[in-house]
Amino acid sequence: MAVRLCLRLAGLLMLWVLAGASLAQASVSGFDPAHTRFNFEMRTRWGQRVLGEFPRYDGELRVLPDGRHQVRIVLVVDSLVVGDSERYTSMARGERFFDAPRFPTVEFVSEPHEAALATQGGRLRGRLTMHGVSRAESFNVEPAKCARPGRDCDVIAYGSVRRNDYNLDGWQFALTDRVRFTMRVRLRPEGQ
Template identity: 65%
Template sequence: MAVTASLRRSARILLCALLAWAALAAPATAQQATTESFDPLHTRFGFELRTRWGQRVAGDFPDYAGELTVLPDGRHQVRIVLATAAVQVADSARYTELARGPRFFDSARYPRIEFLSEPHHADVVDRGGRLRGKLSMHGVSRMETFVLAPAACARPGKDCDVLATGSISRGDYGLDGWQLALIDRVRFTLRVRLLEPAR
């Protein structure tokens, strides 16, 4: 009996020791996701359309939110939210009103355009390549692909902008206004830089 009780005590002590070791070791091995915000001084989001007779119509989204998340496995994920009520088209008040109106972005019903990338390896930002993700606009969500340009510096997003472009079909999202005047494709341009973490 004494031997059995002693073995039980030893087993409990060993179990407690293992649990304590696991609790101490876990913070050293588990990685937390970290998030970096966009730098508003350098970040720009724009779009471009073409008329049926070749005129270029360019606009931008001055009101946005976005972040880069570094996931626990080291991959990156980008989230972008654009406010359609703030969209600007060149210096034209008329074109700006039309872009915000019910026959195009319809900002009263659909105030946001959102893009959430698939997790991707960090080196795609250095060498350039395809960035795939879910684009939600005008009540429709679809998978789309943007193309990242090769980095122009050793620390893209910190010392130089990350550049990306992507072309989508207006018809896929029900942006079917002005079909007689505008071609179907909309080209988005992204120029992103990240805020340096506070020290």
């Protein structure tokens, strides 16, 4: 009788573990490339805006076992473009700025946060790694414009970082120290 009870408990435990494993796999959603955008903006010392975009990226939203969410974003530096200028794009990718050959990605991994952040807005804290330097940063998430943010409308977050904190010290004579990032993220349709 005790052996039978132990076998049942072991079987239930195995089902629970397998269900948890499949739930963990099903709780990861990638970004929808048709809607997701990662942009940056800098200012010249003369007040002009310099706008750029990272068209190639990887990322996901992971729902953790406790129900909190965690976001991971990886931007591909050698894909970045600055407006429609080949010259500025080349300079931004070059060794005096992002240095794409040595530092091919920019990565942000958020701290676990409540799911309501995407709906209500607030601070998204995490670790930004750029140009070989990793630091704690936070971005502002705007309140959602729909009931299912990330599915039916973009989740929009923005924030700025100091270039000097990441040793992005090229072109100081022409560019201010702040880089503003804007992220518009939508998840892949369910089932894709």
